[in-house]
Amino acid sequence: xxxxxxxxxxxxxxxxxxxxxxxxxxxxxxxxxxxxxxxxxxxxxxxxxxxxxxxxxxxxxxxxxxxxxxxxxxxxxxxxxxxxxxxxxxxxxxxxxxxxxxxxxxxxxxxxxxxxxxxxxxxxxxxxxxxxxxxxxxxxxxxxxxxxxxxxxxxxxxxxxxxxxxxxxxxxxxxxxxxxxxxxxxxxxxxxxxxxxxxxxxxxxxxxxxxxxxxxxxxxxxxxxxxxxxxxxxxxxxxxxxxxxxxxxxxxxxxxxxxxxxxxxxxxxxxxxxxxxxxxxxxxxxxxxxxxxxxxxxxxxxxxxxxxxxxxxxxxxxxxxxxxxxxxxxxxxxxxxxxxxxxxxxxxxxxxxxxxxxxxxxxxxxxxxxxxxxxxxxxxxxxxxxxxxxxxxxxxxxxxxxxxxxxxxxxxxxxxxxxxxxxxxxxxxxxxxxxxxxxxxxxxxxxxxxxxxxxxxxxxxxxxxxxxxxxxxxxxxxxxxxxxxxxxxxxxxxxxxxxxxxxxxxxxxxxxxxxxxxxxxxxxxxxxxxxxxxxxxxxxxxxxxxxxxxxxxxxxxxxxxxxxxxxxxxxxxxxxxxxxxxxxxxxxxxxxxxxxxxxxxxxxxxxxxxxxxxxxxxxxxxxxxx
Amino acid sequence: xxxxxxxxxxxxxxxxxxxxxxxxxxxxxxxxxxxxxxxxxxxxxxxxxxxxxxxxxxxxxxxxxxxxxxxxxxxxxxxxxxxxxxxxxxxxxxxxxxxxxxxxxxxxxxxxxxxxxxxxxxxxxxxxxxxxxxxxxxxxxxxxxxxxxxxxxxxxxxxxxxxxxxxxxxxxxxxxxxxxxxxxxxxxxxxxxxxxxxxxxxxxxxxxxxxxxxxxxxxxxxxxxxxxxxxxxxxxxxxxxxxxxxxxxxxxx
Numbered sequence: 001x002x003x004x005x006x007x008x009x010x011x012x013x014x015x016x017x018x019x020x021x022x023x024x025x026x027x028x029x030x031x032x033x034x035x036x037x038x039x040x041x042x043x044x045x046x047x048x049x050x051x052x053x054x055x056x057x058x059x060x061x062x063x064x065x066x067x068x069x070x071x072x073x074x075x076x077x078x079x080x081x082x083x084x085x086x087x088x089x090x091x092x093x094x095x096x097x098x099x100x101x102x103x104x105x106x107x108x109x110x111x112x113x114x115x116x117x118x119x120x121x122x123x124x125x126x127x128x129x130x131x132x133x134x135x136x137x138x139x140x141x142x143x144x145x146x147x148x149x150x151x152x153x154x155x156x157x158x159x160x161x162x163x164x165x166x167x168x169x170x171x172x173x174x175x176x177x178x179x180x181x182x183x184x185x186x187x188x189x190x191x192x193x194x195x196x197x198x199x200x201x202x203x204x205x206x207x208x209x210x211x212x213x214x215x216x217x218x219x220x221x222x223x224x225x226x227x228x229x230x231x232x233x234x235x236x237x238x239x240x241x242x243x244x245x246x247x248x249x250x251x252x253x254x255x256x257x258x259x260x261x262x263x264x265x266x267x268x269x270x271x272x273x274x275x276x277x278x279x280x281x282x283x284x285x286x287x288x289x290x291x292x293x294x295x296x297x298x299x300x301x302x303x304x305x306x307x308x309x310x311x312x313x314x315x316x317x318x319x320x321x322x323x324x325x326x327x328x329x330x331x332x333x334x335x336x337x338x339x340x341x342x343x344x345x346x347x348x349x350x351x352x353x354x355x356x357x358x359x360x361x362x363x364x365x366x367x368x369x370x371x372x373x374x375x376x377x378x379x380x381x382x383x384x385x386x387x388x389x390x391x392x393x394x395x396x397x398x399x400x401x402x403x404x405x406x407x408x409x410x411x412x413x414x415x416x417x418x419x420x421x422x423x424x425x426x427x428x429x430x431x432x433x434x435x436x437x438x439x440x441x442x443x444x445x446x447x448x449x450x451x452x453x454x455x456x457x458x459x460x461x462x463x464x465x466x467x468x469x470x471x472x473x474x475x476x477x478x479x480x481x482x483x484x485x486x487x488x489x490x491x492x493x494x495x496x497x498x499x500x501x502x503x504x505x506x507x508x509x510x511x512x513x514x515x516x517x518x519x520x521x522x523x524x525x526x527x528x529x530x531x532x533x534x535x536x537x538x539x540x541x542x543x544x545x546x547x548x549x550x551x552x553x554x555x556x557x558x559x560x561x562x563x564x565x566x567x568x569x570x571x572x573x574x575x576x577x578x579x580x581x582x583x584x585x586x587x588x589x590x591x592x593x594x595x596x597x598x599x600x601x602x603x604x605x606x607x608x609x610x611x612x613x614x615x616x617x618x619x620x621x622x623x624x625x626x
Numbered sequence: 627x628x629x630x631x632x633x634x635x636x637x638x639x640x641x642x643x644x645x646x647x648x649x650x651x652x653x654x655x656x657x658x659x660x661x662x663x664x665x666x667x668x669x670x671x672x673x674x675x676x677x678x679x680x681x682x683x684x685x686x687x688x689x690x691x692x693x694x695x696x697x698x699x700x701x702x703x704x705x706x707x708x709x710x711x712x713x714x715x716x717x718x719x720x721x722x723x724x725x726x727x728x729x730x731x732x733x734x735x736x737x738x739x740x741x742x743x744x745x746x747x748x749x750x751x752x753x754x755x756x757x758x759x760x761x762x763x764x765x766x767x768x769x770x771x772x773x774x775x776x777x778x779x780x781x782x783x784x785x786x787x788x789x790x791x792x793x794x795x796x797x798x799x800x801x802x803x804x805x806x807x808x809x810x811x812x813x814x815x816x817x818x819x820x821x822x823x824x825x826x827x828x829x830x831x832x833x834x835x836x837x838x839x840x841x842x843x844x845x846x847x848x849x850x851x852x853x854x855x856x857x858x859x860x861x862x863x864x865x866x867x868x869x870x871x872x873x874x875x876x877x878x879x
Contacts, residue, residue, distance in 0.1 A: 301778065303778070318774075318775065322669070323669045323690075323691060323694045323695075325690065325694055325695050325696060326696065471779055471780055472778075472779050472780070473778070473779060474778065474779040474780070475778050475779070475782075476756065476775070476777070476778045476779050476780070476781075476782030477668075477670045477758070478669070478670050478671070478672050479670070479671055479672050479673075479717050479720055479721060479755075480672055480716070480717060480720070482756070482779060482780060482782065483720035483721065483723065483724055483780075484716075484720055485779075485780070486779075486780040487720060487723065487745040487746060490745070490746045507744065510716075511716065511745075514712065514713055514716040514717075517689050517709075517713060518672050518675065518689070518713050518716065518717060519672075520669055520670070520672070520691075
């Protein structure tokens, strides 16, 4: 099959729609990495097996599809149903029989598998009624979880390639104008206006141009781009094809990080299909556009998410950034004009073209239009992938969609923007999430990682953790980043070991400021964000570590002394979990903790039903073994 | 022709020049460690950072590396502002912690008021500041790429492939020549040269007998530049003498 022109494509879409309408029921099994890890494949196999045994017609009667990530990874494996909209969570193969019996054959709910709202304790059976989904606006993620990522027909049924069809009827300049009108800004973190980037590449001189999709999502805890590449690869490719037509280029690359094997598999399948049907290759849909896409796999370096390092890496060189006083749009891959956009930016393109730039501006704020996907992780009840309109407050995001803090604990901070984002405290929870507001508070939008922290998180340790990560991931080219982050980590090590001084704290601030200005690329320039923002908002915690030798969260082991208070009900649970047998006690007597043996792991604090084990300061640095 | 203002001086410059080019021509001192005029600018040491602003961008200023920043008409550059001096002092302080025994770094740091490092000194390290000049000269100028870098971040190092004596090395010692902190060891005798754990036989001038090039370097250059086989039979001095004599003969005619 090959579409030589738009008419043939549309005829095929009609056919696919007709085939789809014949199907009475579809079962969607989430095949995102999270659900796969918790056993989604076994559920799928069991479903197929039992359905086959019962002789149910899988072509017409009922389809089972393994889809992309539903985003609700906390509750996986997720199984949902079209058209009824029922969603089951934490499904195991043993539940399959009951699902078939009740839901498929008799339209009844399996009550134990439906979602219970932790806030209201109410059971919710419909997909869109679950608060996690209800408050979301899905544009970039609109197809994910709703289709089989490797089925072109599924994509066409959900309006796939309508954007491209419309684009091919427009002049390249009109496409850029439409994007300009939409106000779309780069979703990779920088927030640079996409249309301006494209225009500048069009203006640049060069014998050829390149278009690159950045799928090197390296932030710990972030998985928006992975879910898109795994769950909706055609959308990414369509965005790139439209981009190629707009800027006039024949060759594109998708740079996918080493750690995303499923994304590579699905993208490769999608590319092969598009080549076969003539949506990639020569004379696409008879328009005269020649364009092909290759996958470039990363080697596991975080810094290769930086545009200039990424282009070096694509060209087969060591992934080190260069100064961008001359932009990549003029001198990018192989020193030729190059447009590099993030995965999420590209998936916004087809729908903007299809529905128009004005349509897009109804979402978001004046300066940050549209929606943004976030990986909401950490100590919230509902972790997962969410997409919200720009301008939503952090409070709504964390407490309404995220369902609040786990175990009813106190919220402490949220880190936005990945390892080099800043930590935003409680008093700024009403901050609007858009490119400019976050930057103003010393954090950043970044690619969309959002890590929620509660009272059990030590802010000094958080800053140290991210510094340590960035120190390892620095490419080592420039002195402030390579040597500066090493020295910052050394200063933090002193503080968490109990040997820090207030002078060290000043030194940290001084050095962090210089690393920020002095570094070559965005990795070094933003690495001090977690340091400076935690010092700004949580200075008292630093001072406690230094002056009182106290880590109130009980995270820094050398500064943690656990003490059992008299409220102890002598239940013996702590004795059971203690890995070093440091706790002793009998029935009806307050348990005793031997400081010599205690390693301050906190297991007892976690399990104590009456919270009688408290974190107290150590008297002398090094009093408790580090 | 663009004009820029550096430290209050209005200076003419060429299109495509960098700020550092203009500084050098006008004898405005800007320290550098990873820069060499024969090698493409890299911007790694961050020592040549200067402060820039422009009347067309009111309220905006930035810190950039002079070795890479292209001039543009009206640019205002400060090479010695308080913030620039602080940045350089920090960079040198960090380098002093990395290489406490390097006299080059000690001297430069002292110029910026850093006598002892404020940070944790690396006691077991060598004097390599990872400016990358050796790797870049080998790749860009010589064209053999015998050495490279290994690892990244704090554990990055200059390295031979697989940490074995580099097979592609021709013993030209350009790496040692450009090294600002003299880390690369070269043992030179009349008959051989040892560098990167490899021993290279020297090729001697047929006239004065001085060792002027390694055999591998001679063969490499003859092949690369398509030169006559006897091109390196004479050393530079003898070659010059011959040329002078030839010119004398010609002028006699």
